[in-house]
Amino acid sequence: xxxxxxxxxxxxxxxxxxxxxxxxxxxxxxxIVFGLLGPNGSGKSTTVRILATxxxxxxxxxxxxxxDVVRHPAQVRERxxxxxxxxxxxxxxxxxxxxxxxxxxxxxxxxxxRARAGELLDEFDLAEAADRISKTxxxxxxxxxxxxxxxxxxxxxxxxxxxxxxxxxRGRLSLWTIIQRLVTDGTTVLLTTQYLEEADRLAQRIAVIxxxxxxxxxxxxxxxxRVGDESVEVAVVRPADLPAATRILAAAASDEPIVDVExxxxxxxxxxxxAALARVSAAIAEAGIAxxxxxxxxxxxxxxxxxxxxxVAERSDGEEAE
Amino acid sequence: MTSPTRALKDSGVxxxxxxxxxxxxxxxxxxxxxxxxxxxxxxxxxxxxAIQTPGESxxxxxxxxIFAQTVAFGAVASGIGLAEDLRRGIIDRFRxxxxxxxxxxxxxxxxxxxxxxxxxxxxxxxxxxxxxRPSGSVGAMIVAFGLLFLTSFAFSWIGVVIALSMKTVEAVxxxxxxxxxxxxxxxxxxxxxxxxxxxxxxxxVNQPFTVVVNAVRALFLAQPVGNLVWLSLIWMVxxxxxxxxxxxxxYRRRTG
Numbered sequence: 001x002x003x004x005x006x007x008x009x010x011x012x013x014x015x016x017x018x019x020x021x022x023x024x025x026x027x028x029x030x031x032i033v034f035g036l037l038g039p040n041g042s043g044k045s046t047t048v049r050i051l052a053t054x055x056x057x058x059x060x061x062x063x064x065x066x067x068d069v070v071r072h073p074a075q076v077r078e079r080x081x082x083x084x085x086x087x088x089x090x091x092x093x094x095x096x097x098x099x100x101x102x103x104x105x106x107x108x109x110x111x112x113x114r115a116r117a118g119e120l121l122d123e124f125d126l127a128e129a130a131d132r133i134s135k136t137x138x139x140x141x142x143x144x145x146x147x148x149x150x151x152x153x154x155x156x157x158x159x160x161x162x163x164x165x166x167x168x169x170r171g172r173l174s175l176w177t178i179i180q181r182l183v184t185d186g187t188t189v190l191l192t193t194q195y196l197e198e199a200d201r202l203a204q205r206i207a208v209i210x211x212x213x214x215x216x217x218x219x220x221x222x223x224x225x226r227v228g229d230e231s232v233e234v235a236v237v238r239p240a241d242l243p244a245a246t247r248i249l250a251a252a253a254s255d256e257p258i259v260d261v262e263x264x265x266x267x268x269x270x271x272x273x274x275a276a277l278a279r280v281s282a283a284i285a286e287a288g289i290a291x292x293x294x295x296x297x298x299x300x301x302x303x304x305x306x307x308x309x310x311x312v313a314e315r316s317d318g319e320e321a322e
Numbered sequence: 323m324t325s326p327t328r329a330l331k332d333s334g335v336x337x338x339x340x341x342x343x344x345x346x347x348x349x350x351x352x353x354x355x356x357x358x359x360x361x362x363x364x365x366x367x368x369x370x371x372a373i374q375t376p377g378e379s380x381x382x383x384x385x386x387x388i389f390a391q392t393v394a395f396g397a398v399a400s401g402i403g404l405a406e407d408l409r410r411g412i413i414d415r416f417r418x419x420x421x422x423x424x425x426x427x428x429x430x431x432x433x434x435x436x437x438x439x440x441x442x443x444x445x446x447x448x449x450x451x452x453x454x455r456p457s458g459s460v461g462a463m464i465v466a467f468g469l470l471f472l473t474s475f476a477f478s479w480i481g482v483v484i485a486l487s488m489k490t491v492e493a494v495x496x497x498x499x500x501x502x503x504x505x506x507x508x509x510x511x512x513x514x515x516x517x518x519x520x521x522x523x524x525x526x527v528n529q530p531f532t533v534v535v536n537a538v539r540a541l542f543l544a545q546p547v548g549n550l551v552w553l554s555l556i557w558m559v560x561x562x563x564x565x566x567x568x569x570x571x572x573y574r575r576r577t578g
Binding site for chain 2: 049052053054074077078080081082084088089090091092093097101102104105106107133149150
């Protein structure tokens with residue numbers, strides 16, 4: 001068995017005149033969460049739809065678990081789970097009925113499907129609502145049910161297409177916990193997201209996609225490193241201390257400090273992160289400067305995205321199917 | 323290809339899904355009933371007195387037409403149901419599963435047949451209340467119901483083809499209805515076709531809906547049936563034989 005779970009070789013897709021994907025290459029090892037990060041309309045969903053056999057690429061080839069998605073789609077479907085941005089559960093069935101239906105349609109015998117449904121309902125904190133029709137569920141519960149539906153047949157490979165778009169922070173957090181647990185069980189997850197924080201939090205490897213092309217890939221740390229070093233930031237309590245703090249930072253840091261007088265903050269890039277922080281911290285204490293905040297700042301993926309694409313990642317919070 | 327037993331089992335699951343929804347969306351069933359009941363009341367009490375049906379009371383003439391119209395209009399519900407499933411993304415989930423491809427459409431049309439059968443049963447009761455008195459034998463009436471169900475099945479596939487050719491649920495709704503009005507009214511369902519102008523008669527007498535209505539009416543009212551049953555069978559099997567492959571191809575293209 002190959003240790004590559006998902007592979008794409010130069011897949012392209014056009015819709016009419018619009019180029020949705022242009023020669024996408026991906027190589028996703030087993031057992032990790034791979035984040036496909038990009039703004040709306042960048043080609044994330046098209047990529048997932050091709051890999052999940054819902055769409056055929058115009059060019060290139062792709063395989064899941066070593067099986068070609070165009071030539072043997074039925075075999076690919078035996079191995080994948082798909083949970084989507086548009087929570088595709090039947091709203092007039094109960095949570096339990098949904099799970100049993102999807103399990104049966106995955107080829108599970110009735111008894112197995114019932115047992116597995118019960119297991120997942122407990123695990124996803126849906127046991128109490130199990131026998132209510134899912135129309136009455138909150139957005140977060142519906143997403144959990146959607147995710148549980150995709151896990152009925154225990155697929156080794158899971159596609160999560162913007163699993164938390166439109167969820168409130170609490171719903172997002174509970175879904176993150178579930179996804180993290182999945183990977184410790186050995187599932188390979190391809191996660192698409194437009195939330196940089198989400199990719200940073202969940203994924204071991206990230207590909208940044210924009211206008212149908214992969215423009216960068218690597219670990220979150222590698223991507224952040226591409227934007228620049230860490231920096232030390234000091235926020236002083238008394239504005240009068242700001243010049244002194246700036247002098248200390250200038251001495252400790254590798255870059256010229258940037259002063260934000262209004263907010264009483266000064267920040268400077270450092271090449272030796274933690275050691276620089278320790279030096280600054282000692283000097284600040286010695287000078288008797290009261291600080292509101294003193295810390296090491298790493299660049300966020302937002303900044304990564306900005307520096308890679310030249311534009312800010314578009315957020316579309318609250319955008320939902322319904 | 324999935325095996326035939328798998329296709330049967332998967333279709334069974336989809337049929338189950340659609341049937342347990344029915345009592346949970348009572349408004350769908352209620353509206354499916356209100357329309358034919360309105361037609362019965364309108365034609366029985368408003369227009370009926372002005373329509374001449376030699377040899378039969380108008381209500382006896384009308385009810386078989388109402389049954390046929392009821393199952394034909396079921397095509398709209400099939401189309402809308404499928405369009406809703408497409409829009410909600412549940413079809414995508416089905417397609418990501420290793421299930422038989424045919425099960426989604428077969429499950430839809432067969433479960434709609436069951437729903438139509440329930441509606442026709444209620445309409446039968448309504449008919450009896452307003453004076454419908456069928457005189458056909460039990461055997462003849464069983465054949466009549468069989469023909470109605472086959473018509474329901476064939477027309478559902480037309481609704482499915484329409485749903486798969488339209489982009490929005492709203493379009494499916496309008497397009498689903500417009501062809502049904504000329505088909506069901508320029509027929510023998512509500513008035514004898516010989517009262518129509520000759521240019522229209524040519525269509526009205528020979529079109530499939532009239533053939534089914536005439537067959538069902540003859541069976542319910544113990545009139546000579548002639549070759550009407552066979553002709554209806556040929557029409558409905560023929561429509562299915564065209565629509566099923568067409569729908570299957572469109573389903574594959576629409577979702578592929």
